[in-house]
């Protein structure tokens with residue numbers, strides 16, 4: 001690991017000043033940044049520890065009913081917040097399906113949004129990688145690429161965004177609140193993560209030196225709470241990234257679908273909102289035929305980027321299945337295996 | 353630049369001068385404080401052998417920069433026994449053969465203690481396996497580990513148990 005200067009600001013202004021230094025990187029839970037510093041993929045000169053900043057660790061219900069989650073709220077803390085889990089159960093389920101108990105205690109909301117791809121060549125400085133070093137090529141093409149993107153990829157980069165949390169956040173039309181040297185601004189969640197195009201090194205809408213302060217969830221999203229699920233297909237039962245995942249939220253009116261939200265994870269460089277599939281469901285009877293069609297529509301544009309054509313069929317089936325789960329109703333109890341296709345029937349209270 | 357770091361480790365206050373900010377909590381414990389219970393399996397957050405409690409919450413010490421936990425309360429496997437008698441989770445691991453080589457065991461036990469603090473008493477084996485999935489055991493002692501945690505959970509919640 002390259003040697004760095006360590007600073008621990010106690011105010012936002014101090015943090016922004018430190019973040020403006022050349023080669024600075026913000027450190028939150030550290031579970032992604034420190035890992036990549038160990039491989040040498042990230043080599044900051046200054047590590048700015050933002051974990052002691054005030055006011056970024058709260059979950060607040062705003063006057064208009066929106067819910068604001070501070071960027072430093074730990075993944076485990078958010079999932080265990082009973083009022084939050086009741087209002088946004090698919091987000092809680094996605095959080096509980098991510099990483100391990102230890103990592104969820106460390107990982108923050110902001111860090112989860114900003115985590116890098118798990119493409120092995122990105123993490124390895126000896127490999128060619130346009131995302132890490134523009135213009136060097138892409139060793140994943142023709143390499144180990146079973147888990148790479150089937151939607152929105154480019155010739156320059158076929159990596160996926162690995163987050164679980166971000167999938168239901170996309171489905172909820174969340175808003176990312178940002179503070180920076182030039183003041184505060186907001187970015188809709190759907191525009192926060194960038195598709196690779198010709199510039200795979202630009203992964204998010206965040207400008208250098210900016211800090212994610214919070215994510216705001218529209219209060220309307222609570223209307224989906226009775227029918228909101230997350231499904232995550234993994235290569236082992238737990239403690240593994242998604243091969244493909246999907247979030248589904250429904251508003252039902254006498255057996256017909258009044259409103260649908262669908263997003264996929266593990267298929268693209270950003271959490272993938274399936275707008276056409278959502279639109280096609282409105283007014284339909286909530287049955288398997290409709291869910292199957294939604295799966296087809298969600299993956300209509302998909303094409304393999306390597307040895308991963310199987311992910312297209314897996315994505316269709318995951319969408320159909322998570323819609324069926326959502327239609328059946330959000331369980332009162334968090335499954336023993338959150339988001340798992342192997343979910344058992346036993347469980348504990350999702351909210352007290 | 354030298355940083356000064358103060359921690360409470362297993363109930364004892366320690367002040368350490370750190371000449372290098374790269375030191376992880378795991379390396380601090382093992383190399384500078386002589387506490388080698390927490391193990392370095394992968395050093396990448398992937399195995400759980402380095403699990404310790406920071407302010408009561410289980411974390412991977414290998415992905416924690418020591419300087420970031422300045423002022424915290426750290427509990428390691430060396431600090432869980434009380435007055436010379438084993439912690440109930442330790443005793444249950446012995447009673448149920450919850451290990452073979454023992455390399456993962458300090459991490460398993462700290463993770464189990466952390467899990468119980470998060471989730472309360474645990475009876476469902478599926479819940480225990482999921483809750484401890486961040487701790488790998490290359491010897492495959494999982495069956496004994498699950499039983500040990502179930503039993504310790506009964507004891508700690510005052511509902512009996514065999515260990």
Ligand SMILES: Cc1cc2nc3c(=O)[nH]c(=O)nc-3n(C[C@H](O)[C@H](O)[C@H](O)COP(=O)(O)OP(=O)(O)OC[C@H]3O[C@@H](n4cnc5c(N)ncnc54)[C@H](O)[C@@H]3O)c2cc1C
Nearest residue numbers: 028029030031032033098099108110111112114163164212
């Ligand atoms: C073994 C392992 C398994 C995992 N499994 C999963 C999984 O199944 N599902 C899943 O979703 N994730 C998984 N993760 C990833 C984990 O969730 C992320 O590493 C974590 O969410 C990152 O959060 P952090 O706070 O630790 O970020 P850090 O490592 O501190 O930061 C990550 C990046 O975000 C930047 N950053 C952090 N906070 C801010 C902010 N507020 N403003 C601006 N920039 C910021 C940092 O500069 C850095 O670039 C896994 C990780 C590991 C190591």
Ligand code: SF4
Nearest residue numbers: 119129130138157158
């Ligand atoms: S897929 Fe993207 S991240 Fe992976 S090697 Fe290619 S350019 Fe790099």
Ligand code: FES
Nearest residue numbers: 393394395400414
């Ligand atoms: S050594 Fe920390 S998780 Fe493996």
Ligand code: FES
Nearest residue numbers: 452454489490491
């Ligand atoms: S007992 Fe050997 S690794 Fe678990």
